[in-house]
Amino acid sequence: MSHEMESLNLDDLDVEGLEHRLEMAAATGAMAGCDTDICVQDCRQNCNANITWMCG
Amino acid sequence: MSGNGNHKLHLPVLQAGGVLDAPLRLPGAATPEGRELPALERPPEGTGPVRASSYVVYVDLPDDGERMLLTHTYTGAYDRVSRRVATYVRSLEGGPAPRPLYGAWSPEPPVDGEVVTPSEATRERLFRRGYLTRMTREEEEAYFSLIASRIHHLTLQRQPGYVLMPTYQCNLRCAYCFQDHMRTNPAFSHLLRSMSTAMVDRIFRGMDQIDAAHGIDLAHRPPRGITLFGGEPLLAQSRPLIDYIMKKAAESGGATFTAVSNCTELHAYRDVLGPKGIASVQVTLDGPPEEHDQRRIYADGSGSFARIAENVTMALERGTVISARMNIDRGNVGRLPVLAEEFQRRGWDRFPNFSAYVAAVHAANDNVEKRSTLDTWELGQAIADLQERFPAMALINKPDSGLLQRVRGLFEQRADPMPLLKSSFCGAHNTMYVIDAFADIYACWERTGDAKTRIGAIAEDGEVRMNSALFNMWRRRNVTTNPVCRQCRYNTYCGGGCAAYAEQQHGGDMFTNFCDGYGKRFRDAVARAYGDFVAGAPARQAAESVCDM
Numbered sequence: 001m002s003h004e005m006e007s008l009n010l011d012d013l014d015v016e017g018l019e020h021r022l023e024m025a026a027a028t029g030a031m032a033g034c035d036t037d038i039c040v041q042d043c044r045q046n047c048n049a050n051i052t053w054m055c056g
Numbered sequence: 057m058s059g060n061g062n063h064k065l066h067l068p069v070l071q072a073g074g075v076l077d078a079p080l081r082l083p084g085a086a087t088p089e090g091r092e093l094p095a096l097e098r099p100p101e102g103t104g105p106v107r108a109s110s111y112v113v114y115v116d117l118p119d120d121g122e123r124m125l126l127t128h129t130y131t132g133a134y135d136r137v138s139r140r141v142a143t144y145v146r147s148l149e150g151g152p153a154p155r156p157l158y159g160a161w162s163p164e165p166p167v168d169g170e171v172v173t174p175s176e177a178t179r180e181r182l183f184r185r186g187y188l189t190r191m192t193r194e195e196e197e198a199y200f201s202l203i204a205s206r207i208h209h210l211t212l213q214r215q216p217g218y219v220l221m222p223t224y225q226c227n228l229r230c231a232y233c234f235q236d237h238m239r240t241n242p243a244f245s246h247l248l249r250s251m252s253t254a255m256v257d258r259i260f261r262g263m264d265q266i267d268a269a270h271g272i273d274l275a276h277r278p279p280r281g282i283t284l285f286g287g288e289p290l291l292a293q294s295r296p297l298i299d300y301i302m303k304k305a306a307e308s309g310g311a312t313f314t315a316v317s318n319c320t321e322l323h324a325y326r327d328v329l330g331p332k333g334i335a336s337v338q339v340t341l342d343g344p345p346e347e348h349d350q351r352r353i354y355a356d357g358s359g360s361f362a363r364i365a366e367n368v369t370m371a372l373e374r375g376t377v378i379s380a381r382m383n384i385d386r387g388n389v390g391r392l393p394v395l396a397e398e399f400q401r402r403g404w405d406r407f408p409n410f411s412a413y414v415a416a417v418h419a420a421n422d423n424v425e426k427r428s429t430l431d432t433w434e435l436g437q438a439i440a441d442l443q444e445r446f447p448a449m450a451l452i453n454k455p456d457s458g459l460l461q462r463v464r465g466l467f468e469q470r471a472d473p474m475p476l477l478k479s480s481f482c483g484a485h486n487t488m489y490v491i492d493a494f495a496d497i498y499a500c501w502e503r504t505g506d507a508k509t510r511i512g513a514i515a516e517d518g519e520v521r522m523n524s525a526l527f528n529m530w531r532r533r534n535v536t537t538n539p540v541c542r543q544c545r546y547n548t549y550c551g552g553g554c555a556a557y558a559e560q561q562h563g564g565d566m567f568t569n570f571c572d573g574y575g576k577r578f579r580d581a582v583a584r585a586y587g588d589f590v591a592g593a594p595a596r597q598a599a600e601s602v603c604d605m
Binding site: 003004005006007008009010011013014015016018019021022024025026 | 095096097098099125130131132133134135136137138140141174175178181182183184185186203206207210213466467470471472473474475586
């Protein structure tokens, strides 16, 4: 880490580990899911149909 | 929708519309061109010179002239960098954004300052986190498509979400309702039948098949997520039916129930409201009482605000999450402070299970003038302005407040954003099954009530049959299936926008983008999330989840 650049999320995130990270996210059931009320809120605000907490 | 000549939006109806020709089978893992999806190997080395990735977002920090944030669309990296580093990366952008993006994108912050090459360690880090690459633009686009297709495939397999529509009937007669024709045109009166208990049995048999198609072990099934929608799903006369649905759900592994209701007859459901029953209800309020009562009216023209407000208070006391939605355009945005004060007067602000948010009205039918509408970015700016002048407005969430909170969560937990990246806009393109009183299945709840647009149906014996053309069309739409989204640097957060609006904007083609100012909104939300994180501002109290999908 340098004063020029500091990570704000995963420090060891690497473009080469994408498949593994995708599999981990899928295995935990978290992939693009509305697991929290925050996702729910985000989805509903963006839904055309005045509804939606079935987010993508 | 169908049969209402006022509507500009039309669901694509294929020649084979309505034909149920196949058992339920989820779309397989495929590239946008339909080839089998390979596993993700390490990214190609690339054959070009060093350049900035096409998927870097540059975020200006309003109170920091020395630094910027960089974030990367498919690696999920978020970094704070000196402006010198940001300028260096931007100097390696291979020219302006590709042509299809003109007019659809909001402009990026300008490049400023002298270009200075950073240290080797910083350059190596920029490569590792995806900001620099040797892939050509075309090679990187192809690699991104593989990643997004992989995300889409995984998302399609997830647990289905169900929307049950006990009836298309409603006790209100709001002029703007997209289902208005069903109640006012006798030609559609056949749609107003309520679901029978035999139909509930049939639908639950069908849901077993749908769960199985999604790989769910029926013997160890997690609770289902069921949203009740209509028409008005919580009419007093529907109480026996809703009881039967809840009983069936309890017998088959349980369910979390949510509802979209006008709340006029919610008192009939008092004893089943709360975290273990109907856990969450969304209600629309069209402004302060006198304004709401002009718009959300009974058949005799009388208003509904007082009855709704009483029921909202009762539901909050029962522990049900209430989300009040206000549909806002240029004409009513200025009235929001009065409504926020009404919330305070009724004491709703003291309930942690109460929230209120705004959504932009779109010109979706001929009753709405385009010039009267705000896009979502403009709406956010208007709310921010009102929040500065009226303290009560703090009760009303700005658009994109969810995005802000999610990004802030990433910073606080130093988390991997991979679970947040999405390949498509909403459940219509992955796991949502909207089932009406006739056991017809639709992908999108705004496109219901016309068998020609259904993606499938549940037969009397519970067998699920699909219209494979329509089913695949809805489920295939993702950020790789049109060139604008595929090349967009915001795509894994936006998901491509609403299909219905995209279709409206692009001459009936669903496989297009609907941007709605997303670039500006994303950068603003990330900058605000960072500002709140650094300042240690209190995060919003997390309410109980209303969705277990």
